[in-house]
Amino acid sequence: xxxxxxxxxxxxxxxxxxxxxxxxxxxxxxxxxxxxxxxxxxxxxxxxxxxxxxxxxxxxxxxxxxxxxxxxxxxxxxxxxxxxxxxxxxxxxxxxxxxxxxxxxxxxxxxxxxxxxxxxxxxxxxxxxxxxxxxxxxxxxxxxxxxxxxxxxxxxxxxxxxxxxxxxxxxxxxxxxxxxxxxxxxxxxxxxxxxxxxxxxxxxxxxxxxxxxxxxxxxxxxxxxxxxxxxxxxxxxxxxxxxxxxxxxxxxxxxxxxxxxxxxxxxxxxxxxxxxxxxxxxxxxxxxxxxxxxxxxxxxxxxxxxxxxxxxxxxxxxxxxxxxxxxxxxxxxxxxxxxxxxxxxxxxxxxxxxxxxxxxxxxxxxxxxxxxxxxxxxxxxxxxxxxxxxxxxxxxxxxxxxxxxxx
Amino acid sequence: xxxxxxxxxxxxxxxxxxxxxxxxxxxxxxxxxxxxxxxxxxxxxxxxxxxxxxxxxxxxxxxxxxxxxxxxxxxxxxxxxxxxxxxxxxxxxxxxxxxxxxxxxxxxxxxxxxxxxxxxxxxxxxxxxxxxxxxxxxxxxxxxxxxxxxxxxxxxxxxxxxxxxxxxxxxxxxx
Numbered sequence: 001x002x003x004x005x006x007x008x009x010x011x012x013x014x015x016x017x018x019x020x021x022x023x024x025x026x027x028x029x030x031x032x033x034x035x036x037x038x039x040x041x042x043x044x045x046x047x048x049x050x051x052x053x054x055x056x057x058x059x060x061x062x063x064x065x066x067x068x069x070x071x072x073x074x075x076x077x078x079x080x081x082x083x084x085x086x087x088x089x090x091x092x093x094x095x096x097x098x099x100x101x102x103x104x105x106x107x108x109x110x111x112x113x114x115x116x117x118x119x120x121x122x123x124x125x126x127x128x129x130x131x132x133x134x135x136x137x138x139x140x141x142x143x144x145x146x147x148x149x150x151x152x153x154x155x156x157x158x159x160x161x162x163x164x165x166x167x168x169x170x171x172x173x174x175x176x177x178x179x180x181x182x183x184x185x186x187x188x189x190x191x192x193x194x195x196x197x198x199x200x201x202x203x204x205x206x207x208x209x210x211x212x213x214x215x216x217x218x219x220x221x222x223x224x225x226x227x228x229x230x231x232x233x234x235x236x237x238x239x240x241x242x243x244x245x246x247x248x249x250x251x252x253x254x255x256x257x258x259x260x261x262x263x264x265x266x267x268x269x270x271x272x273x274x275x276x277x278x279x280x281x282x283x284x285x286x287x288x289x290x291x292x293x294x295x296x297x298x299x300x301x302x303x304x305x306x307x308x309x310x311x312x313x314x315x316x317x318x319x320x321x322x323x324x325x326x327x328x329x330x331x332x333x334x335x336x337x338x339x340x341x342x343x344x345x346x347x348x349x350x351x352x353x354x355x356x357x358x359x360x361x362x363x364x365x366x367x368x369x370x371x372x373x374x375x376x377x378x379x380x381x382x383x384x385x386x387x388x389x390x391x392x393x394x395x396x397x398x399x400x401x402x403x404x405x406x407x
Numbered sequence: 408x409x410x411x412x413x414x415x416x417x418x419x420x421x422x423x424x425x426x427x428x429x430x431x432x433x434x435x436x437x438x439x440x441x442x443x444x445x446x447x448x449x450x451x452x453x454x455x456x457x458x459x460x461x462x463x464x465x466x467x468x469x470x471x472x473x474x475x476x477x478x479x480x481x482x483x484x485x486x487x488x489x490x491x492x493x494x495x496x497x498x499x500x501x502x503x504x505x506x507x508x509x510x511x512x513x514x515x516x517x518x519x520x521x522x523x524x525x526x527x528x529x530x531x532x533x534x535x536x537x538x539x540x541x542x543x544x545x546x547x548x549x550x551x552x553x554x555x556x557x558x559x560x561x562x563x564x565x566x567x568x569x570x571x572x573x574x575x576x577x578x579x580x581x582x
Contacts, residue, residue, distance in 0.1 A: 042469040046490040051512075052470060056488070059471075304467045304498070332493040337513070339493045339506070384493060385502055388463075389451055392500035406449030 001026040003317060004088055004096050006078045006256060007104035008038045010303055011284025011310030013059060015102050018314025018322075020068055026318070028070045029096055031088070035075035036140075037064055042303050044143040045164070048150070049171035057140060078105075083260050083277050100279050100317040103257050103267060104310060107250035107285035107301050109136035112159075114220045115246055133228025134221055134244045137164055149243040150177045157231055157239060159218055160247035161188035163331055166201070168245060169210045170336050180211040180239060182231070187214055192331045192342050197379045200363050201335050208336045213239075250301050252286045264288050266299040271323045273313035281317055283309035292326035292395065293376070300327045328394065332387070338363065341387040344377030344394050345369050357405075368405065374398025409481050409521045409541060410460075411528060415452040417538035420445050424455075424530035424539060431522060431529050437508055442519040443530050443539075444502075453538065455530070456503040456519035458482050464495035464504050464518070472516065481521040489515040 003019055005012050008030045019028060032038075039057040046052050065072035073090070080089035081101075088096045116132045135142050150156055150172050158165050158172075161183030172179040181188070187198035188205070205212055217234040221244060230240040252266035262268040262276035266288030273281045273289075284306035288299045305327060315322040330343035348354040348369045358367035364382030368375050368390070375398045378390045389404045425441045433440035443455040458475075462482045465473040472488035473495055475481070491514045495504045506514035521541075522528045531541040 040469055042492075043490065046470070046492070051490045052488075056470070303469060304494070307466065330497060332497040334491050334493055334514070339496070339514075341493060341497045343497070384496055385505065387493075387497045388499035388504070389502050391497065400450065403448075403450040406446075 001318070002097060002099045003028045003102070004098040004100075005030045005102045005104060006032075006088065007106055007284070007286075008032045008072075009041065009059075009104070009106055009284065010038075010306035011106075011287075011313070012102065012104035013038050014307045014310035015104065015281075015283060015314030015317070016068065016070060016310075018311050018320075019318045020070075022315065022318035022320050024069075028068070029073065029098075030065065030070055031073045031076060031078050031090065031096070033075065033077050034139075037062055037074075039140055040303075041138065044137060044140070045167040045171040047143050048147045048168065049174045050147075054140075054144070057143075078256055081257055081260050083280065086279070088256075098279075101281065102310075102313050102317060103275070103280065103282040103286060104284045104306075104313075105253040105256055105286045107252050107299075109138040109246065110248040110251055111136070112218070112246060112248055114218055116221060132221075133242060134246065136246050137168055138250070146172075146243065146245060147175075150175050153177075154242035155240060156180070157182060157241035157244045158247060159231070159244060160249070161185060161190070161212075161214065162247060162249055163189065163192055163333060164249075165245075165247035166205070166335060167333055168247060169205065169212075170334070173208055173210055173336060178209055178211065180213065180241065181205070182216050182218060182233075182239070183212065183214040184217055185214065188212060189340075192329075192346070193340070194342075194346050194367055194379050196358070196360070196367065197340065197342070197365055197381045200365055200381050201338065201340060204335060204338050204363065210336075250285065252288070252299055252301075254286060257282070264297065268297060271312075271326065272316050272321075273309055273324060274316070281313040283313040289324060289327050292328045294326065298327045298329065300329045302330065304330075325395070328391070330391070332384070338382055339380075339384045341380045341384045342378065343387070343391055344375075345371070346377050346379060366405065368401060370401070371398070375401035409479055409528070410458045411455060411519070411521070411531065412540040413453050413455065413457070414538050414540070417536045418445065418453055419536055419538075420447065421535065423533050423535065427529045427533045428519075431525070437510075440507060440517070442503070442505070442517065451501050454502040455539070456482060456499075456521075457501060458519075458521060463498040463500070464516075467494040467498040469494055479521065479523075481523070482518070483520055483523075484516045484518055486515045486517070491515050 038059045043057050077091040078088050079091045156179045158181045169179045169181045188202050189198050218231045219234045220232045222230040222232050222238050230238050254263045267282040269282050269287045273283050275282050285301040288297045291298050312322045312324045332341045348356040353372050356369050367379045369377035380387050393401045424443045428441040428443050458481045470488050470490045472485045476483050504518045507517035509515045528541050531539045
């Protein structure tokens with residue numbers, strides 16, 4: 001059997017392991033744009049904060065692929081797909097045949113229109129990001145750049161109040177820098193927290209010395225003779241800063257398979273990680289998967305899903321049988337000493353048997369979203385001890401939550 | 408091969424396990440360190456690590472700090488690698504992972520280590536009713552399956568860089 005895996009990060013790597021467990025002798029080729037072995041993107045903000053060294057970012061050693069008996073084509077991009085001829089075309093002209101293909105191309109940082117070319121997160125683009133003073137936070141290089149700038153005392157502006165933006169703000173604060181967090185929404189973490197949790201965490205950040213500005217839109221980057229001098233907001237005011245970090249979320253990198261397999265936001269896959277075309281699988285941030293309630297499909301760019309989906313894809317590719325039990329969006333983070341966890345559905349519509357149960361003691365906050373009698377979502381701030389049992393309840397079908405949160 | 412089994416129907420909430428764990432692992436001025444916690448009501452009644460064969464905390468660990476020891480079968484935390492991201496707390500269905508302050512580094516994951524130092528979990532030894540059990544087969548998994556996995560682990564490339572004992576077929580979070 002001849003396997004090709006495009007993209008080796010969380011999903012590609014666990015697929016590789018699953019394939020090798022079941023098929024020790026098959027031909028496996030991995031293709032990745034990065035020249036170094038896979039590293040953990042989740043650790044990038046922790047690296048910036050100085051909690052882990054640069055070497056600790058790597059998930060596998062240099063010789064990992066060789067020891068696996070895997071042919072690794074690193075530093076080269078897969079540019080085209082021929083599903084009928086079962087071939088993948090590479091940027092350097094090479095053509096790879098496959099019996100089973102895994103698309104684990106991940107996601108790229110969303111680049112807003114005002115970001116200068118070659119700036120935020122544009123891996124394919126030319127130009128040196130260092131010159132533009134604008135960067136994303138998606139790659140190791142991005143993280144190294146940000147840490148360097150922060151240690152050199154350059155003021156940092158973070159654009160985007162999602163999990164990555166907030167984690168970066170915390171990391172920089174730990175380094176002793178006072179970052180400014182610019183948020184388009186009226187509140188931070190608007191996609192992953194409810195209003196109350198957002199406000200608790202926003203106040204906590206402010207108390208810890210992070211400048212938070214919500215409801216502001218960036219119009220352009222302010223340039224001066226010495227490079228980036230800040231950003232211009234839509235009301236015309238200028239905020240000073242020498243490095244602008246764009247954290248506006250990610251989007252699936254579907255271009256390799258677009259036009260060949262069914263794509264909505266991400267590449268549509270079944271619970272077995274199969275795409276609409278036989279023998280082509282997708283997993284990780286690029287995949288759009290049924291949720292745990294079987295009510296819709298979602299792209300969820302989170303680590304545990306990626307590694308689990310990779311495992312499922314690899315097992316099925318190698319002739320085993322495994323099923324992903326569905327997407328349950330969730331996030332955990334430490335906001336400068338205050339833990340925060342959210343999972344599942346966060347909004348309870350006014351009609352249709354939805355309600356929410358919440359309790360608050362000081363800055364400790366718990367909210368459950370209930371549909372019918374079943375818990376389908378939760379937000380926890382301060383005391384997150386029950387997050388695991390609540391998640392288990394959601395996965396069991398949502399019953400029995402009263403027992404979990406019993407005083 | 409260690410696994411810890413729990414029978415809540417036998418628990419009288421005497422809390423001897425909490426006290427014993429505290430004596431074994433606490434006492435260093437960092438506050439209460441007991442890794443087993445008993446509640447008066449609700450679920451889970453007994454919060455203690457089961458040393459899952461396919462441990463959700465280890466699967467979710469972003470820094471490789473939580474791993475299954477291939478020989479003992481226990482799930483262990485390397486606090487030096489932990490970055491305090493709370494992912495393990497979010498994943499453990501038994502609320503068995505907590506965060507304990509490590510001097511100068513902030514909260515880091517803390518959980519039952521199976522009393523490595525003593526060779527046998529003391530909470531189990533001192534449980535008067537048999538609500539806590541330990542040993543092969545105490546949980547849901549037989550020793551044979553665990554041994555097979557351990558043997559496989561030793562052959563797997565990349566061992567030692569990431570928890571290699573991933574979810575079994577149909578695994579993921581126990582539900």
